[in-house]
Amino acid sequence: SKIRESLLSSLSAHQETYVSGQQLAEETGCSRTAIWKHIEELRNEGFTIESKKKRGYRLLKTNDQLTENNLLLGMETKALGRTIVVMDSVDSTQKIAHTLAQDKAPEGTLVIAEEQRAGRGRMARVWHSPKGTGIWMSLLLRPSLPPQKAPQFTLITAVAVVQAIWDVCQLDVEIKWPNDLLLNNKKITGILTELQADSEQIHSLIIGIGMNVNQEKKDFPEELLSIATSLSIEKGEKISRSELVQRVMYHLERYYQIYLEKGFTPIKLLWESYAVSIGKYITARTLNGELTGVALGITDDGVLLLEDEKGTVHSIYSADIEISAKNRG
Template sequence: MESTRNRLIQLLDKSDGYISGQQLSDKLNISRTAVWKHMKELEKDGYEIEAIQRKGYRILSSPDKVSENTVQWGLDTNWLGHQLFHYKEVPSTQDIAHQLAKQNKPHGTVVIADEQVKGKGRMSRPWHSPKGKGIWMSILLRPDLVPVQAPQLTLLAATVLAEVFGEEEKIAPQIKWPNDILISHKKVSGILTEMQAEHDQIQYVVLGIGINVNQTSEEIPEELRKKASSLRIESEQIWPITDTIKKLLHQFEVTYDQFMAHGFQHVKKLWEKYGYRIGEKVTIKTMKKEWEAVLVGIEPDGALRARDFNGNEEKLYSAEIQWGEGGYNAD
């Protein structure tokens, strides 16, 4: 259920000028005293509010920070982020989202933190999540899908990130299978998809998104500088974190709704448009063998498809992919 504060924010955002306390009271079905208390809470959050007798309320300025109020202010979504939980510091937004899922919070609930002290990626690898420098976010989804389709949501999220990042003309994002966004061959974002499911039905999915946004080169840990970067470094400009979150949530909802209505084909094509090393020769190592092949694309179940030089194709679910003098573990 949408919160009164969120509906109040929407009314204030859509108003071109003053909106009276009585109008807000009638539309929200709360007392004028309750409206006044909500306004005071917005002021505590950093909003500058003008209140004039016989005219009503008007927002003069918004705070330059991430909060539940600032993200929901002007958020152009129908269901995503209407329940939103913001924290200054958490061990991991994934952990919080799992707790909220078990409390029956609805599809589209979002968890955002300024800092994660135990951020994690795939295979329980640590994720450096410094305060105020990135987007550390988890989305709770309750899709009408079978468990084998869950990897499609990771691929979908990757295309959303690539599309939003690519709006900046200096940036040419690529998606490294299965879950990393690279710019200039360096990782700027990762996706972690976790689910609770029965044999034939997903109960819920927690989709974690970590984005290095405004770190400078010096703020990237020294041991990661050769393989990690940030949107700021690659675009040579500071990104507004709150506005970027809103863009991501809007684009995610649009893409997700299209996927649920029409299937995976559009996501697949978009992913392959951004796919890293697609069409290139690589060396593939698995537990059983090592061979050279060309990366062809992805399968609907999220597997990577490769073709050897005899024309034989193979689906990869876990492998080490190498090129040049380096490589990466795609497992």
């Protein structure tokens, strides 16, 4: 409700110091009894609000439950992440976003869940999404563009996520084409861009983002331990998921705007500056077989260019790449 939103923003404006019930009542325009009731409700939702006689209430920063209030408070965007659907346990947030897209949900709608029972990666792979630890979310966009442009959104998203992680954790993430983000050579985030379109036009674009945030080593299954990590493992402390979501939305909205106004080139430059594979010797596994050579860069459409030993340049639309130990020169 409106009152709760303004109560939360009053409390957080005085964060970690006490505010009197009287002052809160004035700032939100309701009675002290009403304030008291709303505070009780917020506590039930998981906010930690201390109260002291004669001094009032104070909100502690400890809460990191993914609730609509938590996510909206501090969201600096106009459209992205302004409509939020928070769920506890789902098969896949992608599935839900696809349904909402058909039900005419507005651009910027964000579906986020504490847990996915069947989170998915590319080509029917599984994305491990244990409860309460990571960010499992799907964002709905509706750009008026032809479907061939969709892969660029994976790259735009990657740039936004790299910058969000820097803002919140000061950790340097690298991008591995097309959709992996790596920290110390281990996967920290995966991006899955899906679309509903006809041959000419995208109807909706659903960008799935899976970020490993507060998992500990024991939360990863055996087979992922050597290839995956979480922000808190690398940083050595718990990280606020809601702040991360807010920063991802902030940067994504910014770059989406830049992309619509100026095209892909400015984003491509940023992307290449964060990419690990460019200029390296790589092996690309595609559906049609394996190619080995030097990754030259990406095209304006986000296609990877690979030069093989004979000097032939191949355009790679979809593959898994491995950066080989063997490097040129």
